[in-house]
Amino acid sequence: MNDRRTFLKNAAAGAVLLGAQNRFGLPALFAQGPDASKTKVTVARDATLGAEPPSESRVLALLDKAILAATGRHNAVEAWRFIGYPHIYKNRVIGLKVNGAGGRALATHGALVMAICERLQQAGVSPGNIVIWDRNAHDLEACGLKINTDHNRVRCLASDTFGYEDHEDSWGTVRVRLSKILTRECALNLNIPILQDHSRAGVSFAMMNLCGGAEHAEQFDSKPNPAVADFSCIPALREKTSITIGDALSSLYDGGPAVHHDRISRPNAIIVGDDRVATDYAAWHMLDRQRQSAGLPTLAAAGRTPKYIHTAADTVHNLGTDDPKRIAIVEV
Secondary structure, X not given: OHHHHHHHHHHXXXXXXXXXXXXXXXXXXXXXXXXXXXXXXXXXXXXXXXXXXXXXXHHHHHHHHHHHHHHOOOOHHHHHHHHHOOOOOOOOOEEEEOOOOOOOOOOXXXXXXXXXXXXXXXXXXXXXXXXXXXXXXXXHHHOOOOOEOOOOOOEEEEHHHHOEOOOOEEEOOEEEOEEHHHHHHOOEEEEOOEEEEEOOOEEEOHHHHHHHHEOOOOHHHHOHHHHHHHHHOOHHHHHHEEEEEEEEEEEEOOOOOOOOHHHEEOOOEEEEEOOHHHHHHHHHHHHHHHHHHOOOOOOOOOOOOOHHHHHHHOOOOOOOOOOHHHEEEEEO
């Protein structure tokens, strides 16, 4: 435990390839199990995780539970080697896109981020080739992280200081300047969102978190459909981000994106998937169950269906599936 605490302290101070290919040309990870024809989304829970902040060791154990169930492996480090193939991406950078926009009360948990960093290093990824990133230092600090540019350690970078591209990328209705962290620094990107309600989008999770890689990301709040789906089709987003390791340890089930402390629940879950649309679909219905438990209508009944999820699944965008008959949500 002391060695592990030292690792976490040192890291905080300062894409992953898998077997067969998916629709993006990236290897498909989780299409296995009893029905390999279905897109797999894994939801791992620990009902006894406890109050904030969650135990670092318990979060690591929950992450292992999720990754082992998702990959079908029996050893956590072996599972991460299967995911990461560091011999293929040796000396190339893996990004971890977190979300601290909601402040300390609703941000990607640092314990989850550091657990991922720990397993990546044990799988053979060098510390300096792991980059945790978000929009600015304030958002990183909300996750319990600090800017760190030391290539001998896990790095933490902010888009506003690292810079945005001089040119605009476009797809459909969207024209944006992307973070150079994504375009120039990271070979592949792990998506680590926090589950939350959103007044216009309905739900904010995998695809909405990726929007934080654009300058003026607030534009996606005002008209999320089709903008969120269009943004995910920009090549750097489509090609570099496959896997979501979603933080549902805490979630905001109503009133978002403004944080209402009395509407934060504790699902104590991690959601893992390599289809961002199916992962968002699973997150949407988890949020609906929380709303119903609180006596609130579902998002659809409240007139806030997250339409961008269906748009992302259409034949024009082809980013994944939102068809429940084609999704296997595996609870462990």
